[in-house]
Amino acid sequence: MRLPALSLLSAFRQTLVQQVQNTSVTPLLLKQYRLKHSDSGSKMFSPAPFTKDFFFRQLFDEATWTYTYLLADLNTREAVIIDPVLEKAKRDANLVKDLGFTLKYALNTHMHADHITGSGWLKQLLPGSKSVIAKASGAKADIHIKEGDPVTFGRHRIDTLATPGHTNGCMSFVIHEQGCIFTGDTVLIRGCGRTDFQEGDPAHLYENVHSKIFTLPDNFRIYPAHDYKGLMESSVWEEKTYNPRLTKTKEEFINIMDNLNLPYPKKIDVSLPANRECGVYDIPKE
Numbered sequence: 621m622r623l624p625a626l627s628l629l630s631a632f633r634q635t636l637v638q639q640v641q642n643t644s645v646t647p648l649l650l651k652q653y654r655l656k657h658s659d660s661g662s663k664m665f666s667p668a669p670f671t672k673d674f675f676f677r678q679l680f681d682e683a684t685w686t687y688t689y690l691l692a693d694l695n696t697r698e699a700v701i702i703d704p705v706l707e708k709a710k711r712d713a714n715l716v717k718d719l720g721f722t723l724k725y726a727l728n729t730h731m732h733a734d735h736i737t738g739s740g741w742l743k744q745l746l747p748g749s750k751s752v753i754a755k756a757s758g759a760k761a762d763i764h765i766k767e768g769d770p771v772t773f774g775r776h777r778i779d780t781l782a783t784p785g786h787t788n789g790c791m792s793f794v795i796h797e798q799g800c801i802f803t804g805d806t807v808l809i810r811g812c813g814r815t816d817f818q819e820g821d822p823a824h825l826y827e828n829v830h831s832k833i834f835t836l837p838d839n840f841r842i843y844p845a846h847d848y849k850g851l852m853e854s855s856v857w858e859e860k861t862y863n864p865r866l867t868k869t870k871e872e873f874i875n876i877m878d879n880l881n882l883p884y885p886k887k888i889d890v891s892l893p894a895n896r897e898c899g900v901y902d903i904p905k906e
């Protein structure tokens with residue numbers, strides 16, 4: 621009897637697994653073999669490569685554990701920066717200059733409570749750049765956006781998603797072609813933004829994540845605004861599988877979020893008033 625090609629392939633794999641099991645191969649090797657040859661393995665390890673004309677740099681503020689992202693079109697040299705931090709504005713401006721980029725926009729995923737945005741000062745350091753934030757945030761900026769308003773730099777396009785829950789004005793920025801999303805504080809790696817101040821609403825956060833972020837392809841990279849454990853990126857698949865909060869039911873999630881009992885961010889009293897003014901309030905003189 622002739623076996624169809626697919627059955628032959630799976631019979632071959634089965635034999636291989638049996639052979640591996642019968643030898644002294646360690647369980648780790650077996651696990652790696654299974655991951656490599658299963659769907660979940662490829663989903664986990666195969667983010668789409670960035671295109672050659674796309675520049676990506678993750679930057680870090682060690683005082684507040686904030687990630688800032690500098691993106692650029694390598695042909696036109698137009699750049700955008702996502703979630704810059706005031707104290708790092710000079711570093712970021714110097715990097716933009718060193719690389720021969722022109723900063724078009726300083727984007728904020730939301731009105732941060734733990735640090736002052738660098739967008740106001742960057743506008744002064746890099747004249748011509750404009751600050752951007754969601755209208756729903758209530759913060760001042762040169763450009764107010766809502767869901768669906770595209771943000772472009774060179775030929776690249778950021779699609780904007782409204783993902784309120786941590787704050788009313790939270791947005792996530794997707795670049796479909798590069799297979800990545802910048803989630804701000806909406807999805808953190810194995811966590812999510814707290815919902816106990818500003819306009820926090822755990823039900824909204826949960827619904828927005830499940831309907832707008834977890835519906836993206838599994839291999840999309842997730843870049844958050846913070847990580848407190850040293851992790852740098854995740855993927856839609858990883859967070860759908862391992863996020864200890866967002867994998868729960870909505871009711872369980874609300875219960876978790878209502879009982880986090882986290883201390884308030886140390887800089888909340890200076891950050892919120894400054895960020896309402898786009899971070900131009902109390903700019904360091906140096």
Ligand SMILES: N[C@@H](CCC(=O)N[C@@H](CSS)C(=O)NCC(=O)O)C(=O)O
Pocket residue numbers: 684732733734805811812813814815846882883884885886887
């Ligand atoms: N200790 C930090 C603040 C830590 C914190 O509250 N982070 C926020 C995002 S910044 S408002 C958050 O949502 N955390 C979620 C979590 O589960 O930790 C400081 O003092 O700045």
